[in-house]
Amino acid sequence: MNRRAYNFNAGPAALPLEVLERAQSEFVDFRESGMSIMEMSHRGAIYESVHTEAQERLLSLLGNPKGYKVLFLQGGASTQFAMVPMNFLGQGQQANYVLTGSWAEKAVKESKLIGDTHIAASSEADNFMSLPNLDDISLSDNPAYLHMTSNETIGGIQFKQFPNTGSVPLICDMSSDILSRPLDVNQFGMIYAGAQKNLGPSGVTVVIAREDMITNSPKHLPTMLRYSTHTSNDSLYNTPPSFGIYMINEVLRWIQERGGLEGIQVQNREKAGLLYNAIDGSGGFYRGCVDAASRSDMNVTFRLESEELEKAFIKASEKEGFVGLKGHRSVGGLRASIYNAVPMESCKALVDFMEHFKQTHG
Incomplete structure (x- = not known):
């Protein structure tokens, strides 16, 4: 390889060269186990130490907010678009959304399949070439939550600040700008992000949520679509994308080093x-x-x-x-x-x- 490509892909995206080289050196024989991390049981002590380390390192970078849990899921942000209203939209409530572009539109589309959905603010009239003013966000009468997309990858717009929603949980899709700047996690009820832009390779979806929100999911939901399933099993209910989580841990280490x-x-x-x-x-x-x-x-x-x-x-x-x-x-x-x-x-x-x-x- 004469030189690395100038990689400006939107996702899967560039990974730190130092992380790739570290993974290369550990690829065949991870921690002198005689096998790759991709070959070992996710119930074994070696993998579980990596799993826990990644969760703790992520919360550490975010200032160790009290009462929050990290989940490693699958299905991308696209699955979260449905899981959010399925788990949090109660009878007689409305799901509230700020409409800012293509990804927010996809989230709204899924929410409408689940229940009553209210557009609390929108920049559609400007063809999503600007952001709504935070002061113009108008919640419905009985809001279950307010959902925002922090950064629209396709349009190229980004919220630099977020509203104070009081007792209404603020839920945010941060797939394309998570860990790109300091963040007060306590403003949010839940943050989710596909890993393939700032966190690691594709295949892992990270959820950072208040534990009180994700411990009692509706029992009528399919098991894998309940946040409580993954919370009570520490994201090990089924086989996790172990190599992707290992890579996330190494990217988090790289961020700490910088x-x-x-x-x-x-x-x-x-x-x-x-x-x-x-x-x-x-x-x-x-x-x-x-x-x-x-x-x-x-x-x-x-x-x-x-x-x-x-x-x-x-x-x-x-x-x-x-x-x-x-x-x-x-x-x-x-x-x-x-x-x-x-x-x-x-x-x-x-x-x-x-x-x-x-x-x-x-």
Whole structure:
């Protein structure tokens, strides 16, 4: 391998090189067991130590909030879209949602299959190119919870703050920006995230929830769709995605080694600032897609003056070793996903490429 690709994939996404190399060194013989962690029983002491360590390390990075439990589930955020209303939407209550883009829409769609669903705020009128004002969130008369999507991967918008919902649990899909910045977990009843952007490989879904919310799920639900099943069995009711959880633990270790969430936030803001400055300083050759106040630090979306020019940009970038810069098929355009593991060197290389492309095509 002459060099690593400049990986800007939206997910599965870049993993830290140091983590990959550590996993490579332990792949065949894990902790002198004579086998890979993928080969050993999830009931054995070696795997269970990794499992517990990952849970504890995650809570430690988040300041060890009292009364919260970490679950390692499967099925991605898409399964959580259904599990949330199934477990928390009671008779006579309404599920409340803030509608901000494609992933929030998918969550709302699933909720409507389960019960009464209320849109508490929406930026649909602006084609999801901005965020609703937190002061404009209007809860229903008897809200079971308020659900938000912290970062819309496709559109490229991100909440920098969250509302105080009082006694109404705030539930958040943080699949694409979890652990990218400091976070007060106590604001939330539950946070969930697919691992494949900032936490590890695909196949694991992380849930961080108040224990009082996930200990008494409705008994009529299928066993695997009850949070209480996984809570009472410490996420070991069925065989977990053990290698993915091992990788999450190593990514969490890597974050700790870089100054925790405060250190990671500094790096992420520098990377995002570098790209947005290149877009805004291009004299209109590149155009940011979303309102500047709503811009994501994780997914930088931008356009050129024509689809033909965008295609030429993608083709030329791929020849130079850039991967994943094509926008989502539902919206088109261009997108650079710059999650925690994307190094500053890749972002600098992209800015240099953007400048060269402008000079040769402007």
